[in-house]
Amino acid sequence: MEQRIKGTTGLLALIGSPVGHSGSPDMYNFCFRYHNLDYSYMAFDIKEDQVPAALDAMRLFKMRGCNVTMPCKTAAAQNMDELSPAARIIGAVNTIVNENGKLIGHMTDGIGFVENLRDHGVDVKGKKLVILGAGGAATAIQVQCALDGATSISIFNPDDPFLDRAKGTAAKLKNEVPDCNVQVFCLDDPGKLKEEIEKADILVNGTLVGMKPHEDRSPITDKSVFRSDLIVCDVVYNPEETKLLREAKEAGCAKTIGGKGMLLWQGVAAYKLYTGLDMPVEEYKKYQA
Ligand code: NAD
Secondary structure, eight states: OGGGOOTTOEEEEEEESSOTTOSHHHHHHHHHHHTTOSEEEEEEEOOGGGHHHHHHHHHHTTOSEEEEOTTSHHHHHTTOSEEOHHHHHHTOOSEEEEETTEEEEEOOHHHHHHHHHHHTTOOOTTOEEEEEOOSHHHHHHHHHHHHTTOSEEEEEEOSSTHHHHHHHHHHHHHHHOTTSEEEEEETTOHHHHHHHHHHOSEEEEOSSTTOTTOTTOOSOOOGGGOOTTOEEEESOOSSSSOHHHHHHHHTTOSEEEOSHHHHHHHHHHHHHHHHSSOOOHHHHHHHHO
């Protein structure tokens, strides 16, 4: 690693807090080495109120880019020179590219979801989706699916503070993507949920239900909603196969798709934005093994 660092080496980083556990430095430095790119990648612990200073430093150090994690995603979006369409609608960024001093903010979580589906042979264009949740992951998916041509999205969330966020997303999408019919329902109405899933092509769990240490939970308790041609997806990646996906598969759903691929593909999208290159995913997996 030290042999690679020269006077010309450009810097990229992850900003957020905490970041000490992050696998991003290992992954990006492997990829830069693999592609013989004169970049190095670090992780900096940045609190929300430090975001403007961190972005000034990004400009000053002419950093090529930053990945942004919690709790900095919204503050970063508020301090960009330009935003991608998805980042603008969502009001949050997870990837910043420095184009000659101009900071452009992107949100690649939704792209990761759409690409992961494509990798499993599913195109969201023309599809009807039911998406459970209205937090960070679910909102990114809702916005990207609408931008990528989904015809209808029914959002279900419990009656908690995220329900208002769902209504806000629906209102924005009504203006920005009028061809996509977005409706919001309360998750406490099982009859409505069943009715909407019956009409849907794709069911997505965008909530944290089923994530460790609560892997014995599923957001769907009425298993009669599962049918063979319903595609069932989960954003949760720990465990890799959630209770929702296991029960959907057991009930005969032909396609069940976990959150691990979304995580991978959102990173692939960020790498492409920074370098213009395809991330050497298979090579990195071999290096890790
Ligand atoms: P968040 O805190 O922003 O949102 C949580 C959502 O879960 C809200 O909509 C909330 O209303 C809902 N919720 C909470 N308790 C619930 C319950 N008991 N029943 C139904 N809904 C409930 O969280 P987030 O950042 O969006 O993360 C959600 C999940 O997505 C986590 O498991 C996270 O690890 C995963 N995630 C995956 C990826 C990926 O690339 N696969 C990316 C981001 C997040």
